[in-house]
Amino acid sequence: MPTQLPADCLNEIFEYLERDKAALHSCLLVNRLWCEISVRILWKNIWIPVGYEHRMRVETSILNTLIGCLPNKSKTHLQEKGILNSTQISKTCLFDYPTFCKVLSIHMIGQMIIDVFKNQKYLAKEIMKMFMTRTSLKKLSYYNNPNTLNLSFVRYPGTKECFTRLSKLTCSSDIKSIFFCKLSQICFNIESLTIEFNGTISNDLKNLISSQNNLKYLSLSQPFFSMTDWSDIIPSLIKHTNTLIKLKIYWEAYNFLNRSKQLSFITKFSILQELVLSFQRNDHFDEINNILQHSIFPHLKILKFPYRYPKVEILIKFLKNNGKNLKEFFINYTLPILPADDLLNLRISKCCPNLRLLSTLFKKVESLKLFLNRCQQLECFETHYNYGLSERDILGALAESSPKNFFKLKLLYYSYSQLTPEDLEDFFINWKNRVQQKSFYFTMIGKFNNIDDYYINRLKNDESMKMIEKYKKLGILKKFEIINH
Known part of the structure; x- marks a missing residue:
């Protein structure tokens, strides 16, 4: 046996x-x-999105299971309202599924019920009552959008027990203030808080932020049409200067609000380890350039600019002050804003000698080789192939000059690949002959379709796969994947 x-x-x-x-x-x-x-x-987090083609089937299955778990009193009530039939209320479940749920998404429940039952607020109410009495949540997501059903679930019996252990909250600022008021009386140990600013900011939201004992992760978002001035929430935020280690600012709005006034609080977080500034326009940095170039974060390990980025001279000054301990640096170059040269990259290599992950764009292969020689702790390199060096140049530089701990390459595509199976095999042979050898991870990510399929399929044919399997067995290649994203 x-x-x-x-x-x-x-x-x-x-x-x-x-x-x-x-x-x-x-x-x-x-x-x-x-x-x-x-x-x-x-069922810990049953709300993880699935592909569109499977959405209705999955949503129906989840709702039918939750209905089967409802108390008999709720089922009878819903049958009297004409929402459930006798077959639905007679169904029982093998497990008490709601007790397994540690993550709850209010707007996704609302969307599911609208999709399947065409907006049945009575059903939503009974499901939420059930969650309040059977679940101890760790994460809660609650956005106020047209598909979110109007629920006063924070007043249902069992709310205190349900939310006492809440550690992660994702929400929009325009939720009714009673929600924030109730949470501020129950939840004191939220570690991760994400706020999307829409409409006015209530005092109850400020109180909820202030009342937390160990806030570590903070994400603030200003959507495109938002005109919310959230500078008056800063006193509540800076109460957490001794605990906050990760800060993300997402600014999409195009408005005339004073960004320097709203973002000046960034400098207060002296123990910050990760800073992500996701600005949709380059001029969004104009008002905070002075803040950035004089900021000191002695513990900063991760710096990311997923969309636009500050002027090069400002960024260089920031890295001189904060690059020594940096482990990850991410900058996204997209059309029409592309670097004219490799000046920033070479300065990064001087200011950030301990980098382990780099995401940037090189214009010259010599610059990439110089960078690799300077940053001896580098393990992973991400780049947009189509805007910079050719795939052959990148692979050649890595085989020749990458440090001993380097092992991972991610190539991002906006058009077709020119890499051939022969190019790949040449690289694997060169990688095998390195003095310091570590199994290689190679990932190609892009939107591959139509003509792109022809070029990608060259790397997916039988001969190529045999070659790839050969180098996996030799221990030279650990993982090779092509992701159509």
Whole structure:
């Protein structure tokens, strides 16, 4: 008889599959023990989005399961309202699924009910009552949008027990203030807070922010049509200067608000380890350039500019002050704003000698080689192939000059690849001959379709796959993947 792994070992293994719903579904069918363990992980966050083609089927399945878990009193009430029929209320479930839920998305529940039942507020109310009495949440997501049903769930019995252990909150600022008022009386240990600013900011939201004991991660978003001035929320934010280690600002709005006034608080977070500035326009940086070039973050490890970025001279000054301990640097170059030269990259290599991950664009192969020689801790390089060096130049530079710990390359595409199977094999041979050898990870990410398929399929044919498997068996290649994103 085969040896059965202990339940705690299986649970630890299945935790790695939390976002792979298909794999978890397969685990359900193995035996009862596997089913009991995997179902808890599957339902921990059942709201992870799925592809559009499967959405209705998945939403219907989730709702039918939740309906089956409703107390008999709720089922009878919904039958009297004409929402459920006798078949639906007679269904029972093998597990008490709501007790497994640690993540709750209010707007996704609303969207599901609208999709499947065409807006049944009575059903939403009974489902939320059930969650309040059976669930102890870790994460809550609540956005006020047209598809969010108007629910006063914070007044339902069991709310305190449901939200006491809440550690992550994602919300919009224009939710009714009673929601923030109630949470500020219950939740004191939120570690991660994401706020999308729409409309006015209530005093109850400020109180909720102020009342947290250990806020570590903060994300603030100003959407395109938002005119919210959130400078008066700053006193609540800076109360967390001794705990906050990650800050993300997403600014899409095109307005005439004083950004320097709203963003000056950034400098207060002296123990910050990660800073992400996602600005949609270059001129969004104009009013905070002075803030950036004089900011000191002695513990900063990760710096990202996912969209636009400050002027090069400002960014260089920032890196001189904060680059010594930097482990990851990400800058996104897109048309029509492309670098004229490699000046910034060469300054990065001087200011940030301890980088492990770099995402940028090089114009000359000599500059990439010089960078690789200077940054001896580098492990991963991400770049847009179409805007900079050719794939052959990138692979050649890595095989020749990358430091001993380097092992991962990600190429991002906006058009077709020119890489051939022969180019790949040449690289693998050169990688094999390195003095310091580490198995290589190679990922190609892009929107591959139409003519692009021809070029990508060259790397997916039988001969290419045989070659790739050959170098995997030799231990030279650890992973090769082409992702159509």
